[in-house]
Every structure is written in C-alpha cells, then in structure tokens.
Amino acid sequence: MNPPNLTEAASGFVSTDEVAAVLERLSAVDSARLAQLARLRCLGAVGLEWRDLLHEAFIRVLDGRRRWPRDVPFVAFMAQSMRSIASETRQADLVEFGALGEHEPGDEQGIVNVLAKTDITPEREMAGRQMLLEIEALFAGDAIGLAVLEGIARGDSAGEVQAQLGLDPTAYASTLRRIRRRLTSYLLPTEV
Numbered sequence: 001m002n003p004p005n006l007t008e009a010a011s012g013f014v015s016t017d018e019v020a021a022v023l024e025r026l027s028a029v030d031s032a033r034l035a036q037l038a039r040l041r042c043l044g045a046v047g048l049e050w051r052d053l054l055h056e057a058f059i060r061v062l063d064g065r066r067r068w069p070r071d072v073p074f075v076a077f078m079a080q081s082m083r084s085i086a087s088e089t090r091q092a093d094l095v096e097f098g099a100l101g102e103h104e105p106g107d108e109q110g111i112v113n114v115l116a117k118t119d120i121t122p123e124r125e126m127a128g129r130q131m132l133l134e135i136e137a138l139f140a141g142d143a144i145g146l147a148v149l150e151g152i153a154r155g156d157s158a159g160e161v162q163a164q165l166g167l168d169p170t171a172y173a174s175t176l177r178r179i180r181r182r183l184t185s186y187l188l189p190t191e192v
Contacts, residue, residue: 014068019061022074030075037079039187041086048089057081138186145182148175 014022026034038050038057045053057078060066068077139146144165151161162172 012070014070016062016064019068023058023062033075034078034082037075038082041079041082043187045086045089048086053082053085056085060085134186138182139179142178142182144175145179148172149179 034054035050038054042048042050042053057066060081061068061078066081068074135149136146139149144167147165148161148167151164156164158172161167162169167175
C-alpha cells in the first residue's frame with residue numbers, strides 16, 4: 001500500500017489509500033446498511049439499480065471525485081454520496097423526459113407538477129401499473145391502510161382523509177406508521 005497522501009491528510013480528508021483500506025475491512029453490518037441505503041436512494045430514479053448506485057459511490061470516493069472528511073463516519077459519508085448521485089440521476093431523468101429545461105432548477109414542492117408533465121412511455125406506464133398491483137397486494141388485508149394510501153395519492157389532506165374514513169388523529173398517525181413499516185420492509189429487504 002502506498003503511503004497516505006499528505007496533502008489530503010493535512011486538509012482534513014481521508015486519502016484514497018485509506019479509503020481502499022476501509023473498504024477492504026468493511027463489516028457485514030456496514031455492508032448491509034449501505035445496501036439498504038442504496039435501495040432507498042434509488043426510489044424514483046429511472047433505471048438506477050441499487051448495486052449500480054453503491055458501486056458508483058465507491059468509485060467516486062476511490063478516484064477522488066468525492067472526498068471523505070475525517071470527522072464524518074464512513075457510512076454517513078457514503079449515504080450522503082449516494083443521495084447526491086441519485087439526485088443527479090433524477091434531475092437528469094427530468095431533463096431527458098422534457099419535464100425540466102437543462103438549467104431549470106427542480107424544487108421539492110413542485111416536483112409532482114413537474115412529473116405530471118413528463119412523457120409517459122409504455123414501459124413507465126406498465127411499471128407504474130405493476131407497482132400499484134404490488135402495493136394493493138401488500139395491503140390486501142389492511143383496508144384502512146390502503147384507503148389512507150389512496151387518499152394521500154389523490155392529494156387529500158390529513159384532515160380530509162381522517163374525515164372520509166372516520167379516523168381520529170391518533171388512529172391516522174398509527175395507520176401512517178403501519179404503512180411506513182410495511183413499505184419499508186417491502187422496499188428494503190434485509191438480505192444483501
């Protein structure tokens with residue numbers, strides 16, 4: 001192994017050689033965490049697979065395009081790197097599908113309107129239909145959970161959903177937690 005790059009070490013960043021050593025010693029627990037984070041970060045990015053995202057994050061830190069600050073834990077640094085890469089991919093998707101101009105910034109609040117302008121291809125429509133079928137199957141035994149999801153998908157406010165379904169705020173919050181747990185366990189399986 002080459003000696004650490006003194007310029008990087010002095011500047012508060014981990015050298016690429018040190019990064020390589022950390023990757024060689026990465027524990028199974030940290031590997032599983034990174035895999036789950038990669039799965040989560042890929043949501044909404046067309047054609048981006050979690051393994052590709054994780055691989056790209058590793059490449060960028062190893063080739064020096066992403067610099068790891070010494071005072072940041074490795075998993076946290078990699079999570080932020082993957083978030084950034086996935087965000088770049090989503091932004092490029094919006095430009096590619098004509099929903100955004102190349103220099104038009106996207107914003108969180110207007111993202112639904114932006115996506116609504118996106119050209120729907122037969123492949124995207126089929127994937128969307130398949131995802132709806134999977135969600136319906138996932139909530140087949142939970143009519144309230146499915147009804148809450150449908151209300152949210154329509155854009156109804158929390159108060160509107162509660163009134164439509166006769167839920168008090170506590171029952172509504174409990175249903176949201178149940179939905180999150182079920183979706184998380186479905187989208188982020190524990191095996192790597």
